[in-house]
Amino acid sequence: ICAIAHVTAKTMPHEDAECRKGSAPNIHDPATRELSVVVPSYNEEDRLPLMMDEALDYLEKRQKRDPSFTYEVIVVNDGSRDQTAKVAKEYCKKYGSDKVRVISLEKNRGKGGAVRTGVFSSRGKKILMADADGATKFADIEKVEEGLKNLQPWPKGMAISCGSRAHLEKDSIAKRSYFRTLLMYGFHFLVWFLCVKEIRDTQCGFKLLTREAALQTFSNLHIERWAFDVELLYIAQHLKIPVAEVAVNWTEIEGSKLVPFWSWLQMGRDLLFIRLRYMTGAWKLEAKKCN
Numbered sequence: 001i002c003a004i005a006h007v008t009a010k011t012m013p014h015e016d017a018e019c020r021k022g023s024a025p026n027i028h029d030p031a032t033r034e035l036s037v038v039v040p041s042y043n044e045e046d047r048l049p050l051m052m053d054e055a056l057d058y059l060e061k062r063q064k065r066d067p068s069f070t071y072e073v074i075v076v077n078d079g080s081r082d083q084t085a086k087v088a089k090e091y092c093k094k095y096g097s098d099k100v101r102v103i104s105l106e107k108n109r110g111k112g113g114a115v116r117t118g119v120f121s122s123r124g125k126k127i128l129m130a131d132a133d134g135a136t137k138f139a140d141i142e143k144v145e146e147g148l149k150n151l152q153p154w155p156k157g158m159a160i161s162c163g164s165r166a167h168l169e170k171d172s173i174a175k176r177s178y179f180r181t182l183l184m185y186g187f188h189f190l191v192w193f194l195c196v197k198e199i200r201d202t203q204c205g206f207k208l209l210t211r212e213a214a215l216q217t218f219s220n221l222h223i224e225r226w227a228f229d230v231e232l233l234y235i236a237q238h239l240k241i242p243v244a245e246v247a248v249n250w251t252e253i254e255g256s257k258l259v260p261f262w263s264w265l266q267m268g269r270d271l272l273f274i275r276l277r278y279m280t281g282a283w284k285l286e287a288k289k290c291n
Helices: 002-007 015-019 048-065 084-095 111-120 138-149 166-175 178-195 211-218 228-238 260-279
Strands: 033-041 071-078 100-105 124-129 160-164 207-210 243-247
Touching (some): 002 260, 033 111, 048 071, 048 138, 071 084, 084 100, 111 228, 124 138, 138 160, 138 207, 138 243, 160 228, 166 243, 207 211, 228 260
Parallel strands (some): 033 124
């Protein structure tokens, strides 16, 4: 298994190709916004408007209260086959392309690949990952911001604050089938045993990173699908980036792209390969330099 993991390891996409040289924003450049919100979107024409309305309403009100607060929302259209890009571009027209940008990928790369693309094009001092379904109340950004603040002083400007649904686990188990509950516990055990021991909920899509932490983690990221969150935190753990876990409000929204059995099987395989590929040296962690 170690040999297979090593031989089949792929190198990460070339960073410079994604960062887009020239006048386009680049993660290596100094921050020019207080906050960047990256929204990975795949066939989200129905769910995206609710999330965007809630997020932009909050961000606009916050900017009115504090004119020094600047933001951008980056919707990454991950090779959608519906009208996701068209829906997102309507928000560009309404709020201006300086506040809302849309990046469209020709082929579907997976959630991790979409988030990585958005992060590399971000301009914020802090970068928030937020799911397009709006399952987490956007106002809970204040909770993850507080979690980030409590980690200060940040070593080399690096820190991560993760939204967490762990406090809702008992209620969710009561609504799930025994099979899905078994899959969930199996996945949690593999995460703990193979990769990340200190974070109970690695999969909540509401994570806030400092710009330096985003550069260091996403520049080393290889996994592009569902298990990318685990690799992200595995990298943070080995780079000694402090991580906070903060309880957030979360509601399950219909339309999930996660297929219970096959998605969990794929994630289980990815977890094993994350551990083995780093252990055998197929993947190596490298500190990136900022301009």
